[in-house]
Each structure stands twice: as C-alpha cells, then as structure tokens.
C-alpha cells in the first residue's frame with residue numbers, strides 16, 4: 001500500500017524485478033546491455049529464476065499431493081517449456097505442434113494431456129502413438145479414437161472433459177457452463193462413458209476447466225468444490241476407477257490498477273479438504289490443477305524502443321517499434337471487455353520524474369495499436385526503452401504477428 005493515499009496507483013505491482021540507477025535488471029543483466037545482446041527491439045525476455053520461484057512458492061502453498069500441470073498455450077516458447085517441464089508434474093497441450101514441444105522437453109508422456117475442441121484425426125493418432133492422455137471433447141472423438149484403437153491395437157488413454165452445469169464467477173474468460181464448444185455437457189457424460197467403454201478406450205478420469213484469469217479466491221474455491229462434486233456424481237457412471245481428476249485452475253495475476261496477487265491460503269485449504277475426501281471416495285484419483293498464466297505471466301517483459309515522440313493537441317504520444325502485432329493482450333484486444341493499461345515503465349530511465357500522462361502507441365495504422373493510454377511515465381525521449389510487465393503469458397504466440405508486415409519479435413529466456 002502507498003503511504004500517500006491521495007495518489008492512486010497507476011499500475012499493478014511489478015516488484016518482481018530489481019532496478020539499479022534507474023535501469024531495470026532482468027536475469028542479472030541491465031536492460032540496455034540486454035537489448036544490445038539481443039541485437040534488436042522489440043523483444044520478450046523471460047526470467048528463469050522467477051519461473052522457478054513461482055512454482056516453488058506454489059508447491060509450498062498447496063498440499064504436496066496435488067499435481068501441478070503447465071498449460072503451455074500460455075507460453076509455448078520451447079526453451080521455456082523445457083524449463084517448466086523440469087519444475088512441474090505434467091504439461092497440458094492443445095495441438096499436435098504443442099505436443100511435439102512438450103515431448104521434446106522430456107516431459108513424461110504419461111503426464112502430458114491434450115485438450116481442445118476440434119482435434120484432427122491425425123492429431124488424435126499422434127496423441128495415441130505418443131501414449132499421452134486425451135481429454136475427450138465430443139462423441140466424434142470417441143468414435144475416431146475407437147477406430148484408431150481397432151486399427152493399431154494401441155492403448156488409448158482418455159479422460160472426459162466435462163462442460164459443467166455451473167459457471168466460474170468473476171472469471172476473465174468463462175469456459176464452462178451453459179452451451180459451450182468445450183467438453184461434453186455433464187448430462188451427456190454417462191452416455192459418453194458407455195461409448196468409451198464400448199470402443200475399448202482406457203478411461204482414466206475427468207477434466208473440468210471453468211475459466212481463466214480469476215483473482216477472487218472464493219470464486220476459484222467454489223468452482224473447484226463444485227467440479228469435485230460433479231466428478232463424484234459422474235464417476236458413478238464409469239466402468240473403471242477414476243485415476244486422474246483435473247480440477248482446472250484459472251488462477252489470475254494482477255494487471256491493472258488496484259488488482260492484487262491471489263491469496264492461495266483458502267485455495268490450498270480447500271484442495272486439502274477435497275484431497276482428504278477423495279481418499280475414500282475416489283481412492284485411485286490423482287488430483288491435478290493446470291495453470292498457464294499464473295506460472296509464467298509475471299516472469300516476462302516486453303521491450304520496445306521509442307521511435308518518435310510527438311505532441312498532438314497537447315497530448316504526448318510515444319511511438320514505438322512494438323505494438324499489438326507482438327503484444328495483442330497489452331493493447332487490450334485479447335478478450336478484454338474494457339481496455340486498461342498493463343503496468344508499463346521506461347526501463348532505462350526509471351528514476352526520472354513522472355511526466356504528464358502520455359500514450360504509448362505502436363507503428364501500425366490502426367488506433368487499436370495502443371500499449372498504454374494516458375499514463376504518467378518517467379520522462380524519456382527517442383531511443384529509450386519501453387517495458388511492459390506481466391508479459392510472460394499470452395504474448396508473442398497470441399498476437400497477429402503478420403499484421404502490417406513489420407519485423408517480428410524475438411523471445412529470449414534468461
């Protein structure tokens with residue numbers, strides 16, 4: 001908390017990085033030196049040590065028996081996935097190309113799972129050949145997997161992704177409840193289980209994922225509790241015991257003014273209760289949570305350079321070489337309802353006095369290309385380095401990098 005209450009915070013906390021003499025340090029390297037090493041702006045930089053610390057802190061907070069999976073769509077950079085694979089218990093993939101990266105990382109195929117609507121026949125076949133767990137999302141997938149099983153004789157490991165009959169409250173992006181393209185509606189699961197059995201597939205459990213970017217512990221607790229109760233009911237229809245129970249995740253990170261880091265205490269206590277209850281009611285079940293953003297989001301920054309500083313009708317615009325083509329989510333166009341500023345600074349003059357509010361824009365010919373709107377920033381000029389924090393998740397791979405054909409962004413892991 002600020003001790004000058006009249007000053008409103010202009011951004012979410014970004015205290016995970018040090019600075020020295022006004023220059024941000026990442027991976028023990030001062031930012032200007034790092035930019036020279038990379039050889040270009042814009043770039044993303046991810047801090048290995050912060051990734052390690054985040055997983056360690058999460059493990060320390062949660063019951064030891066809960067397995068932690070990394071949902072690699074949050075950041076599929078191969079070097080980062082390699083690093084994460086050594087820290088977590090499993091990797092969740094959402095395409096055959098992600099599966100390749102996960103397998104290359106050395107992750108145990110037994111602990112890799114594959115979710116996503118619209119898995120192609122070839123992808124299903126690749127997943128079966130790899131021996132990973134396939135989270136089934138439709139009846140079509142059941143029959144195609146049955147055919148693959150018949151043709152090859154290979155074991156087909158499946159879990160049923162359930163579209164629950166409830167929604168995750170206060171989630172940034174809801175992915176369960178009501179009509180959804182994800183998973184099989186809870187009321188159709190008994191029939192799906194019968195077909196899975198009939199097709200000779202190996203049923204291993206359930207996957208429930210209610211939504212993303214949630215900063216309210218009570219909402220996450222409620223979703224996990226309801227997911228568990230639903231899994232108990234559905235398990236009565238299964239011919240074989242539940243071995244995997246993936247309760248989702250959705251843990252958010254703070255981006256915007258006034259947001260705070262999630263308090264894990266209640267979530268951990270709730271998971272411990274679920275685990276204790278499952279010991280008798282689903283005795284073979286391994287409880288898993290899958291997290292993307294929470295594990296990697298705070299460990300990354302996006303760096304771009306000020307190309308131009310212009311004043312238009314008394315408002316200052318910093319025009320940079322980076323923009324929404326590299327960082328769609330910071331521009332507010334990746335599913336946000338109301339555009340808000342990510343935490344931003346000028347990474348090579350952080351000790352300068354704050355300016356009047358300025359806007360940071362990119363080089364694209366669209367007013368959507370906005371990285372910070374009316375934000376007080378350290379006084380700066382051309383060639384200074386703009387840093388966007390909380391950029392480790394849904395950055396490069398979630399952006400329209402071909403749009404306007406500007407140079408691509410580079411990603412590095414420090």
Ligand SMILES: *Cc1c(COP(=O)(O)O)cnc(C)c1O
Nearest residue numbers: 071074209212213250291292293
């Ligand atoms: C996207 C996704 C995740 C990761 O979500 P985060 O908000 O990044 O933690 C996990 N599971 C499934 C099924 C997803 O689609």
